[in-house]
Amino acid sequence: MLPGPFAVARALATTRVLDAPDLEDTLEVLHRDPVANAFVATRVEAVGLDPWRLGGEMWGWFDEDGQLESLCYAGANLVLVNAGPEAVRAFAERARRQGRRCSSIVGPAGPTAALWALLERSWGPARDVRGHQPLMATTAPSAEVAPDPLVRRVRKNEIEALMPACVAMFTEEVGISPLAGDGGLLYQARIAELVGAGRSFARFSDDGEVVFKAEIGAVTAGACQIQGVWVAPEHRGRRLSESGMAAVMEVALREVAPVVSLYVNDFNVRARAAYQRVGFREVGAFMSVLF
Incomplete structure (x- = not known):
């Protein structure tokens, strides 16, 4: 036929x-x-x-x-x-x-x-071209860095406290504010979605300020991807990103997917070293062209 x-x-x-x-x-x-x-x-x-x-x-x-x-x-x-x-x-x-x-x-x-x-x-x-961004992954909790016991899931009533840290991270990483254009409505909705799904993690100070934060963004049956890693400037240099990442990794591997990944700018030497200490290994490379 x-x-x-x-x-x-x-x-x-x-x-x-x-x-x-x-x-x-x-x-x-x-x-x-x-x-x-x-x-x-x-x-x-x-x-x-x-x-x-x-x-x-x-x-x-x-x-x-x-x-x-x-x-x-x-x-x-x-x-x-x-x-x-x-x-x-x-x-x-x-x-x-x-x-x-x-x-x-x-x-x-x-x-x-x-x-x-x-x-x-x-x-x-393009506004910026990032030609080599190492793609890193792990299948096991950190063997060298203890998870920060103060890192936990962000609660829905903490979104307002979380947002300034999210905006600061995005602006540092991308070079423009996520509040531009629509006033940040789509960005705030995405953060609220991640919090509601239990995929936003943070360590808060005694006065309610975000000290460390990260989100599990993409999630599939085979792998998940951590994004938005950020430490408040006044707390940097204390390796809180390492212990914080160890905590998020542990939850992600236990509850979300068998492989945890992320990608990082190659010029961010300190972040790459921190992720390696936590247990991530390079498995490929991404490229980003930003407009």
Whole structure:
């Protein structure tokens, strides 16, 4: 029986927007590397491929046999997944035609660098390019650093006390305030979501100020990713980031996922050393292009 015109069109397509029937194949691609793909996988596992619920489109690249091999999440971030040279070129062409709608490009360093080289002329200049961000992971609690017993889950009635630390961390890390644009409504909603899910951790001083904080952001069955690590400036130099991370790692491994990961700027030598002392090891590298 000859395939209908729709089947032929699908077979001939190099890239297209994925939809509900593609969910199983999409998850198969994402699960090939649970650590590197945690950010995208957690969104797809939670809401599927509907663009409205996903917060963006999922583009798929198919090989000559019509098999889904590569993905590109096109939302607030543009993120490549398992993208070889042909897929990168195809995604770059689609992104160039659509125009920039994202605030950053983030993903595995090699493919992301190739993508940016193709997009820079039409999308540039970038506000910042971070070409090498070590991706680190661990499967065991820290053997050398004792968890800080004062680090605990943030309670819902502590969000107001937590927010200044979150804003300070974001501004230090990204270079702009998360309160710009919409006044921080989306950012505050995201923090509240993490607190409500029990994935925001902090150590508070006796007067209720945040001393250390971190969140478990992306969560899948195979891996989770720690983000937003921050120590109040007046408390830095006391290795509170190490003991704090040891505490968050312990909970994450016990209750959330078998692998805990994070990525860090290569120029942040002190943070990289701290994560290594806690037990993280480099397993890859990311790249970020910030607009």
